[in-house]
Amino acid sequence: MPGVQIDPNDEIIQLRHLRKSFWTTEGEQQVLQDVTLSIRRGETMVVIGVSGGGKSVILKHMIGLLQPDGGEVVVEGRVISTPDYFDAATIRRKMGMLFQMGALFDSMSVGENIAFALREHNEGIPEDSVDEIVARLLGLINLNPAFASKMPSELSGGMKKRVSLARTLAVEPEIVLYDEPTTGLDPITADVINDLILDTQKQFHVTSVVVTHDMVSAYKVADRIAMLYQGHIIFVGTPDEVKNTRNPYVQQFVRGQRKLESVAE
Amino acid sequence: MATNRLPDPVAVLEAVGEQTVRSTRKVAGTVLDMLAAVGGVFAMCGRILWLFPQALGDPESVMKQAMDLGVASLPLIFVTSLFVGMVSAVSAKYQFRNVVPLKYLGTSVTKLVLLELGPVLTALVMSGRIGSSIAAQIATMKEKEEIDAMTVLDLPPLRYLAAPRILVGILALPVLTTISCFLAIAGAWGVCVIGLGVTSYTFLSGTRLFFSGYDVFVMEIKALVFGLLISLLGYYHGIHAGGGAKGVGEATMKSVVSSSVMILLFDFLIAFLLLRNTGS
Numbered sequence: 001m002p003g004v005q006i007d008p009n010d011e012i013i014q015l016r017h018l019r020k021s022f023w024t025t026e027g028e029q030q031v032l033q034d035v036t037l038s039i040r041r042g043e044t045m046v047v048i049g050v051s052g053g054g055k056s057v058i059l060k061h062m063i064g065l066l067q068p069d070g071g072e073v074v075v076e077g078r079v080i081s082t083p084d085y086f087d088a089a090t091i092r093r094k095m096g097m098l099f100q101m102g103a104l105f106d107s108m109s110v111g112e113n114i115a116f117a118l119r120e121h122n123e124g125i126p127e128d129s130v131d132e133i134v135a136r137l138l139g140l141i142n143l144n145p146a147f148a149s150k151m152p153s154e155l156s157g158g159m160k161k162r163v164s165l166a167r168t169l170a171v172e173p174e175i176v177l178y179d180e181p182t183t184g185l186d187p188i189t190a191d192v193i194n195d196l197i198l199d200t201q202k203q204f205h206v207t208s209v210v211v212t213h214d215m216v217s218a219y220k221v222a223d224r225i226a227m228l229y230q231g232h233i234i235f236v237g238t239p240d241e242v243k244n245t246r247n248p249y250v251q252q253f254v255r256g257q258r259k260l261e262s263v264a265e
Numbered sequence: 266m267a268t269n270r271l272p273d274p275v276a277v278l279e280a281v282g283e284q285t286v287r288s289t290r291k292v293a294g295t296v297l298d299m300l301a302a303v304g305g306v307f308a309m310c311g312r313i314l315w316l317f318p319q320a321l322g323d324p325e326s327v328m329k330q331a332m333d334l335g336v337a338s339l340p341l342i343f344v345t346s347l348f349v350g351m352v353s354a355v356s357a358k359y360q361f362r363n364v365v366p367l368k369y370l371g372t373s374v375t376k377l378v379l380l381e382l383g384p385v386l387t388a389l390v391m392s393g394r395i396g397s398s399i400a401a402q403i404a405t406m407k408e409k410e411e412i413d414a415m416t417v418l419d420l421p422p423l424r425y426l427a428a429p430r431i432l433v434g435i436l437a438l439p440v441l442t443t444i445s446c447f448l449a450i451a452g453a454w455g456v457c458v459i460g461l462g463v464t465s466y467t468f469l470s471g472t473r474l475f476f477s478g479y480d481v482f483v484m485e486i487k488a489l490v491f492g493l494l495i496s497l498l499g500y501y502h503g504i505h506a507g508g509g510a511k512g513v514g515e516a517t518m519k520s521v522v523s524s525s526v527m528i529l530l531f532d533f534l535i536a537f538l539l540l541r542n543t544g545s
Contacts, residue, residue, distance in 0.1 A: 065413055092419045103414035106406075117418040164414075171418065 006043045006223065012076060012175065012207050013039040013062055019070035020057055031057050033231030035071070044201055044208040046218040048253060049228035055211040056100070058228070059177045062209065063095050075175075093121070096168035097177040102160030104152040110163050111148030114138070118170045137166040140203075141196060158189035165196060169204065176200060178210040182217045194220045215254055219243075227253065306501050313427050313497070320428035330429045334395045334496075335437035339444070345390050346445040349382055350374065350452030358461050367463050371471025374453040379480045380540070383446035385532050388491035391438060392524040396499035399430050400520035403503025404513040412504070427500045434496025435489060442488035483539050490535060491528050498524045 018035040021028050031054035039045045049055050060066040061073050064080055073081035075091050104113050114137055115130045135145040141162040152160060161181060168176060178197065182190035194217050201208055212218055218225055219239045227235040227242075227250050235242070235250045242250060252259075320327060353374050361370060403426060406412050415422050450472065457463035499520045506516035 063417055089419050097417045099410045103410035105411055120420055
């Protein structure tokens with residue numbers, strides 16, 4: 001993204017030869033075969049790929065929700081992907097994640113959702129401060145403070161994602177992971193989310209990893225784009241490099257073409 | 266023309282052998298899965314008990330669960346207990362006819378309700394009310410990625426979801442069982458006086474006859490253990506639910522079935538341990 005200085009040698013997240021399989025009714029399905037990818041501090045990396053190809057699985061490995069079958073996940077120089085890694089909380093508090101459907105806590109109001117982690121991680125924090133932070137975060141996502149008393153069931157899909165972002169930002173993460181942030185939204189609401197991703201990076205200087213198959217969103221927010229294809233990262237480059245690459249698989253995906261041959265010609 | 270050729274015996278033996286190996290593997294896999302589940306439940310139980318002091322430090326959350334799981338169950342307890350007591354009195358009167366003096370009617374109903382019917386029936390009804398509710402709630406939260414969201418926010422689900430629910434389960438069952446026993450005995454008294462021609466004095470003097478505080482102790486121990494089983498298995502099946510509506514439905518069903526079986530198993534174990542040598 002223009003205006004943000006990124007050191008190419010300062011890699012905050014590294015995925016090294018990641019492998020992951022799941023057991024389904026049809027047998028073992030290897031989703032990640034050999035994924036190697038580095039995320040630089042302060043950049044917005046967008047991972048693109050077909051639906052069901054394992055993009056969200058990559059995100060869940062980065063934040064420790066899944067353990068790999070092989071390979072390593074390194075965050076801030078520490079290998080977090082071993083079962084005996086006890087300091088998961090320390091790393092998690094540096095990270096936040098925006099889930100595909102928002103994942104707001106249904107039994108809590110919008111304000112309680114945003115303030116939940118804030119209250120639990122800062123024992124004795126005055127309620128006035130909590131209310132102030134909630135109002136500020138609601139402002140940041142362009143929602144009226146009156147929304148604090150609404151329940152998640154009263155919100156639209158786009159609003160849920162915005163509130164989920166506010167909840168993520170409440171704990172001031174250094175890394176924000178976005179799982180399909182624009183999926184299921186109309187183009188205008190999707191653009192609002194894209195702007196929020198950009199604003200978040202500008203204001204909080206966070207490192208962002210966005211998983212999407214929405215190329216409009218990818219071109220708008222990405223510093224670099226990585227393409228996941230059949231369990232491997234087959235391409236990493238800037239949006240311009242993606243547009244100009246002769247890699248047939250990348251072009252097939254970017255152009256949304258069903259047959260590979262027509263791209264290769 | 267059809268030919269009646271006998272199948273090749275070697276092929277038959279091979280097929281039988283293959284099927285045997287496959288079935289044995291399947292059975293062994295199921296047994297291993299069951300053992301892993303039992304181990305998982307015990308391990309989870311240990312971790313949750315460790316978190317109880319933290320859960321008690323959040324009285325608001327515990328109160329909310331107590332209202333949802335405990336107080337909201339009272340109407341159901343009221344109806345089931347009253348009728349259980351009434352039918353017990355009618356059945357006892359039928360069995361006593363011309364054999365046992367009616368002054369023992371109150372004694373037998375009270376003993377039956379305190380030692381068996383009260384705790385077991387309350388627990389079985391509550392496995393459908395509390396256990397299924399916990400399982401469905403947690404499974405839905407898992408499906409909607411709320412559990413992952415809690416983990417990512419470093420708010421451990423065991424502390425924020427499991428501990429308050431299981432604590433309330435353990436505390437609520439003894440209270441609900443006590444109320445249930447009282448209502449069942451009251452129902453039996455009512456039906457005796459109104460419909461069975463037994464005087465109030467006869468019934469009540471019977472309830473006092475051979476009454477032992479130890480019976481109440483056994484009842485409360487059973488209720489406590491059943492409360493733990495119901496809420497723990499509800500949470501366990503919820504958190505291990507598969508995806509979609511099918512997963513939520515299966516988790517609910519498994520929670521009710523497994524806790525019902527465990528209630529009956531532990532009912533026997535507790536009775537065997539606490540009542541076996543008493544009075545001999």
